[in-house]
Amino acid sequence: MAEPINVVVSGAAGQIAYSLLYQLAAGTVFGQEQPINLRLLDIPPMMGILKGVVMELEDLALPLLNDILPTADPEAAFKDAAAVFLLGAMPRKEGMERKDLLAANVKIFKVQGEALDKFAKKDVKIVVVGNPANTNALICSHYAPSIPKENFTAMTRLDQNRAQALLASHLGVEVSNVTNVVIWGNHSSTQYPSTAYAKVKTNNSSKPVSEVIDDENWLNTEFVERIQKRGAAVIAARTMSSAMSAAKAAGDHMRDWWIGTKPGEFVSMGVTSDGSYGIPKDIIFSLPVTIKNKKYEIVQGLFISSFAQSKLDITAKELEEERAEANAVLKQ
Template sequence: MAKEPVRVLLTGAAGQIDYALVPMIARGVMLGPDQPVILHMLDIVPAAEALNGVKWSVVATTDVVAACTGVNIAVMVLVVANPSNTNALILKEFAPSIPEKKHNLSDKYPDVNHATMKTPAGEKPAQELVSDDKWLNGEFITTVKQLGAAIIKARKLSSAVSAASTACDHIRDWVLGTPEGTWVSIAVYSDGSFNVLAGLIYSFPVTCRNGEWTMNKVRE
């Protein structure tokens, strides 16, 4: 039996990131190839003309009520725009009707301590295979963190595809769940675990089930 369509709301829809994100969602990268989706695209009135560029088989509007009507994936709020930690904290403070467990943000930091690489002999720790802790913990991390700025400098445009791909992966884990026995790093509000000040938005190891995340305190 075919699944019921899921309505997904994208804000800032005329922007570069959403323009790259739309085809990824449409072909099932985010919610799976067997999940029909109906996209609702919202942007501000000055962007209405640009919004027409993505207005095909979607709800594209500058009206907030029209954009949000019937939406399934919007109460799950993913913050992408920098400074993402600050923006997520502002959202948490000024949108109190959205439960804290529905706020997440997408940002980049390579966790070299837990990264693995696939080899013919199975998955191996990245640190073991690279055998250069100085490079992994120095130049590599710096390069990844500054990748967005480097792309903007080279293209004179945002690193939209990278951000869109990250957002897709993030929502997929959040909605469909993390594989059994695994966890992912997601920036969520702190409850004081891992000696991080309570109330801050910070990256923690979490597992996801049924659209909810749970902090993996075994890693603490």
């Protein structure tokens, strides 16, 4: 058995965490040979609920769960952290403008960024789930200058999972038979889910999805719109935002980062743009990546059609606007 690693979950008393924590404790994220110490961070009013969550974790009686610390203190939570799931964020309320949402989240992610900078391992892997995830990750990174920018990521894996599931349903195949769907851009309704490089395995052979689904109009309209609006559709049906599926996606994101992607396959992660595909530098933009030895690389050389470029421009513009508004708050 390896030495236990410290795994932090913020917003630990919330619904996403409730579904995520079992995955972490059971070894589905970091592997069956990796014990973990859970560091559960939330605000003081949630400590009573968090106590109940800890009781349930204890009652799981899982061998990989070495230690549990519930806390409202960022220093205690982030000390020697190896992996971090930032689930907690200020949700957008009815009538709230984006600048107000960003201002509220700057306060949250400033505190967490500073604590990460001081107390976490310098190779810590951070995935931001709390929305607006891309720009929250950018803010957090700003306040943790000693941690490499590439260690801060935003989750768009939920969008990727949604896209794979919709394609698999449309094709009548298992979800695992659909690969290399790409989510470009922001985790918002401007994101661009692309099937241009997606493959489907059928009858022991692999074919481009665009060949098997010979309906360019469906792929470029209904498919795109359903993925863009899926979160809103879940809220309308459930009266609450996605929790179980978001937790699964967060686990998927970190598992691939920790263990690596399969040969020939790539996944979507919100990462700091290096200018690839003409995307403005230094925004957190969802891109296709491959991962090996806990390091991701942006997939290069993918063809971008004029239609796709128009979609990338829209989502990049939104992220630049978010960055500008966040920077205005940071300077106050």
